Amino acid sequence: MMIQATKKVLAESLSSLERIVQARSSNPILTYLKLEATGAGLRLSGTNLELDLETSVAAQVSEEATVVVPAHLFSQIVRSLSSELVELELHGNELNIQGGGFKTKLQTGDLDAYPELSFPTHFDTVLDAREFSRALSSVRYAAATEAFQAVFRGIKLEMSEKRTRVVASDGFRLALHDFAGSSAEKSLILPARAVDELIKLLKDGEVHLTFAGSVLSLTTPRWKLNLKLLEGEFPDYERVIPREVKLSVRLSATQLREAVNRVAVLADKTANNRVEFQVSGSSLSLASxxxxxxxxxxxxxFQEGTEPALTLAFSAKYVTVALGPLEGEVLIQLSGSNTPALFKAAEDSGYSAVVVPLRV
Amino acid sequence: MMIQATKKVLAESLSSLERIVQARSSNPILTYLKLEATGAGLRLSGTNLELDLETSVAAQVSEEATVVVPAHLFSQIVRSLSSELVELELHGNELNIQGGGFKTKLQTGDLDAYPELSFPTHFDTVLDAREFSRALSSVRYAAATEAFQAVFRGIKLEMSEKRTRVVASDGFRLALHDFAGSSAEKSLILPARAVDELIKLLKDGEVHLTFAGSVLSLTTPRWKLNLKLLEGEFPDYERVIPREVKLSVRLSATQLREAVNRVAVLADKTANNRVEFQVSGSSLSLASxxxxxxxxxxxxxFQEGTEPALTLAFSAKYVTVALGPLEGEVLIQLSGSNTPALFKAAEDSGYSAVVVPLRV
Incomplete structure (x- = not known):
């Protein structure tokens, strides 16, 4: 084969694949990526067994061929070229990579040992890519990094005609984000690490979803992804969302975040960075x-509600992180000193956070 | 005492002191810094026993007083304030820090246990601060991080009327930088870690130097520093600088750096990232x-010299790092395949680097 592609476009696609494909693995073939030169261009794919990823770049191809190459080395070489064009040429099991005065002969890997990756051609439903990405990134923080149950390291995706909701929780806090619904009625749990990559790949336009057992496939104009779902039962999160609001306050989210950070400097690190919130007479007093x-x-x-005053204590970090996705004014809804508090934008943005208070 | 200072100015000074003063220490008083409120303003000082640092900020002082406070906490508090002014007030052993609606009562430390820091009032010589800083930062990389002799972790400062020279070497490479001389004849070894701080503190104008045994004191309009010198004999570096040039080449430093990086991608990581340099017929061929x-x-x-061709091998990193402080064209002077090579700017900038080649 003899292939000519644009360095910039190829390097961009490779940088996303490089994040998926591991640099080291007990199964070395998983550190490779697959190049398929076809009449339609150059197809690139890779996997970490939790996530498969495929993309195509425009290329002039003189002869069809398929090879696997060490992903990180290949990406580094392409990125380092000083020329605008990259030329690839296969000689036996060596791939020649050329650009400017630079020439590399790169050993290719065992194509037969490479896992078969296949992507769907039919779609079950469609979402707005930007809204989906925004929703996922605003709840991502609330997923657990370590937990006894794997589902806590996942993000729940609930789809119906009425609305799409993503939810994450580690048992101490919860974040959810609602946006426009889809044509499907479906509930899945996506692994949070794979969601991190998904957020980076979703840009404008639409993303098509295909359901197939334990795999969710996503297709954008540029990328094809297979995402291995988490099995298990997501906790019944609805019951921690406070229903009966006794006191609510409204103030600038930025001011609150900065004030909590300030007060938290003196808070006891060994006691969850405890900051006391005291609401009364239209003022919120923070103390540590x-x-x-x-x-x-x-x-x-701005204070409202049947209760004239309330005192709660929170872990400072939980509050500042929950405020992260909020702009403008935050509305805090309280129902007692020992019951979860709800944080959301005063002008509803789809996002809500629930934080469990520390014992008073 | 009752002190008013500008938050921005105070926070800036504290951020430099924070880098010097350790966050943790087996002697906890060393994690504190000293505040001295005088008629002239607020004096701040701190030490890590290798480096003492003092500065003053303008402040309105109603009553003179001296306290020590936890350096990192105090700095964090001042930085987090939303107000333009900071108010400090001492009550017993509590320092009240106030700004906007925010109030802190910070426990002060044991003033008597704090080490006595004193800075000279007479100066032995003077250097241009910007040139000194530039020279130090261009040779810094060549100092060893770990070595059997402490002097390899130091930077030699050689001063004479003719020129000032700074030199660093880890035995495998050497960097030196010459600039305008001083009125002193003196040779000292500065610890590289302290040099890192010095580089950040030296800005425009002049820096005054005072010699006192094992301490070098430096004074700028803003900062006073005492720097504990390294003892021992710096290696006789002059003998590794090649004298007899048999072949020299000239080319763009950026192009060379990029090409070495490109070729090094395929180089064997376990063999020093070896890249071969082959010069002949006005071309430099790099291979790995x-x-x-x-x-x-x-x-x-551009090639010159009595030798028509030469082949050497270098560790890629050593070459790219040596090229770091160079702009425009680099002149490489070679005297053989197994003798050190000299890299310097084609238009002399005061900087030279010597790199020992790998065995051919």
């Missing part, structure tokens, strides 16, 4: 205490 | 070989 002293900040708020 | 294949790049060069 630790080995080196005490800190206090007072913010003016 | 490793488990995954071979790479080659050819660059046009």
């Amino acid at each position: 205490e630790g080995d080196y002293g005490r800190a206090q900040d007072v913010l003016e708020v | 070989e490793g488990d995954y294949g071979r790479a080659q790049d050819v660059l046009e060069v």
